Amino acid sequence: MRNAHTVEQVRAAEAERFAVLPPGALMQRAVFGLVAYVVRRLGRVHGARIVILAGSGDNGGDALWAGARLAARGARVDAIATGTTHPQATAALLAAGGHRQIVATSAGPDEPTLRALLERADLVLDGLLGIGGRGGLRPAHARLAALAPPRRTVAVDLPSGVDADTGAVAGDAIRASATITFGTYKRGLWLMPGAAHTGPVELVDIGLTLPEPDLRALDDADVRAALPVPHETASKYRRGVLGLVAGSDDYPGAAVLAVGGALRGGAGYLRVVSVGRADPASGRIHGRAGDHVRAAHPEAVVTDIAPGDRAALLAAGRVQAWAIGPGLAGDTSATGASLDALLGEDVPLVVDAGALDPLADLLAADRTRLHRRVAPVLVTPHEGEFARLVGRVLGWDAAKAADELAADRLATVRRVAAETGAVILLKGARTLVVEPSGTAWVNTTGSPWLGTAGSGDVLTGLIGSLAAAGLPVAFAGAVGAHLHGRAAERAGVHGCLPLAASDLPRLLAATVTDLLTDPAR
Template identity: 50%
Template sequence: MRHAHTVEQVRSAEAALMAGLPEGTLMQRAAAGLAAVCAGLLPRVYGSRVLVLAGSGDNGGDALFAAARLARRGARVEALLLDPAKAHAGGLAALLAAGGRPTADRDAFTRADLVLDGIVGIGGRGPLRPAAAPFAELPRRGRLVAVDVPSGVDPDTGEVAGPALRADVTVCFGTHKPGLLIDPGAQYAGVVHLVGIGLDLPPAPVEALQRADVAALLPVPGAESDKYRRGVVGVAAGSARYPGAAVLAVAGALRGGAGAVRYTGHAAAEVVRRHPETLVTEDGPARAGKVQAWVVGPGGGTDAERTLREALDTGVPVLVDADALTELARLGPSALSGRPAPVLLTPHAGEAARLLAGLGEDTDATAVAGRRLRTARRLAAGYGATVLLKGSTTVVADPDGRARVNSTGTGWLGTAGSGDVLSGLAGSLLATGLAPLDAASAAAHLHGLAGRHAAAPGAPITALDLAAALHRAWASLAQ
């Protein structure tokens, strides 16, 4: 599992560690790890052109000390000091002693074999200052290595307020930063290398599950299992206008680990035709029979409000998607208050904007996409529900602020019906007994893997292709 900590947590851990170490030890640890990664990126260190973009403070110091190590191995190192009067004195002295030299020639950026971005560290906020902003647009031929976080990316959230440097590699120290895992910041980070420096950190507020973590969550039936003991998931989806949403949600649910799928809605004939193992009724959630979780909303049309209310009146977990999210935004968070069982919301950016409007916040899908972590946490706290915010980086947030991120997907998942499959899958995992945070995290991971499998080797897919690939994705984790 990848753990990501806030700047405040990192600063506190650094201070505690430095109190028991000789001065400069922590910076030297970081510089040694950074230099080792940089050396591995160069065909050879000796004779290579290296440019340091050095801002003020410790971030620039890390870069300068690392560059000094490269210079001692024969690299031709130049340092472009963004604010010479505030450059890290110790780092600059080390670089000069190793044979490096300062430069004011900005064309060195385009000539370098490797550029070290030490402009702004984890303490930076907001857009780059005018002296640094042009480097976000300048062409270059060499690789760019960001020191801890690409300059211009908010380390705590991944938000990008203006121009930012796009790294090929980011070397982070002690722990991942949330902004390296969440878009849009993750798109600027490139390949992330973690260098341990001995920090003693508290539990991480942001996590990214890896293969083994997800595999450990997936339900495995025992010898005494039957379809009811494995869990039954109810799907209330589809309408005369959108029958396909029901077919796709059921397809995801059938491959999500539950023992049976109980469908209710106007698309019963289409569902049974495609999935004959499904139990069907047209009576709605209130009279559909016993289930361990409900999925409501995909293609719900004019029935969305009724099915939402009926599902919420049950005592089981409810996943709310699509048209039911629109109705929930209209009803407001009071519609969920006092429920004995949890709720999982699965909005895309536009639906998230509508849900925020239900909390009295005026925004749009573009703004939501630019502040994914903040949005998911705000919705989770405001509605008292777990939130799976869909997008290029899926963010899952609990009302207590814990968050997980997932990036197993592919751009080919941007196809009609993909979200319906995800809802059925996550609802099925809820019905097996997983907590909403775990069900949503595992579903997002599986959904992304299935998208990759279905799209290989880079071809367009349909939502039914995606659903069919869920079996392969699950099997790849269970091996």
């Protein structure tokens, strides 16, 4: 599992090491890791052209010391700065044969020279700002950031212009092809929009002793260890039973997709409850969604109920977890009645899509409802659904919700989770899973191809199934998001693009197989 820490936590850990290590020792550990990456990436040093964008602080010092070592091995190293730079690192660079030039703080006659220097570079090291940078780049640094070629730029610790704690980006910022970070991951490397500037992130251990992380990300090994693999004595009931309320005559396909995800999550038995209508001749309840599920997934046990029929819903049978929402449409009061009934059941509950607005109405009437419930409730909104949720429950308008997410996505979701009592899985390019206690995971797998209708229905079924199989519901959300993202990545590797949501259940099965059979992952 990878851990991220705040700037304050990193500074405190560094201070402990400064007190016992010789001056500059931590910086040299960072420099060693940075140089090793550059050598691996270029495959050669002698004759390589390297440009350093050097700020005045320790981040610039890391880059300049690395430049000194590379220059001593035969690289052509040019450092570009807009003012003073780290004195010892600068002296080392010049002594090794490197070059430094101070450029004007605004666009001027040196612009073509700068552009040509950066275009000829085999690699550009971004050392303009470190983790203490706030509020965006000054104009002089923004100018350099705009000229740096993204495909050949490597960020030192984090891309300049990205807030290390929040991932916020105010104005221009470096776009890197890779980031070499030191000591621990910084939250801003994983949170959008900053995460879009990093490229792959590589961690260099410099020997910090760190506290409990502020944010976590799962690796394949964590997910493999968490997967609910059946024991030799397992039966369909012992593996867990999921109750899934999904589909309607308007959106029958959503139920099929959610069932496809649920069948890949490890639960041994699936009870599907689908909303239908009374047949005029027989009076029996019948629905299109139920028919679609029976045809596509004969493994599922399907019960058709009339809208809002609480008794029929609960009569579908005992379960270890419920999930509700995919494809529900029409009378929100009927969905609210079903949801109200499920909230009375003391098992984990996943709420998605068509059940999110009815949940918001229930919480607006009684904001303590989820706080009083023993079993947790996980909600899976995208940004628009999140804005409606906080609008109805907390009184925010849509603009406030958008501004709060842009300024500090993690802190905003933490606040809403604490106030509502819900585990919140906020979907997006970097999906967050946050418990009311503040414990949080970020998902770093996935593909833009997941932005397609129905992919969220598959995710809901998958998470519900993982919860029914015994994973704590918040952790089920983190594991489900990881698998969902890996399945989408697999589509790209195996030529299954463009991705359709109906591809995901098959890809999930292959993804789980890979994890369980390939110990190298």
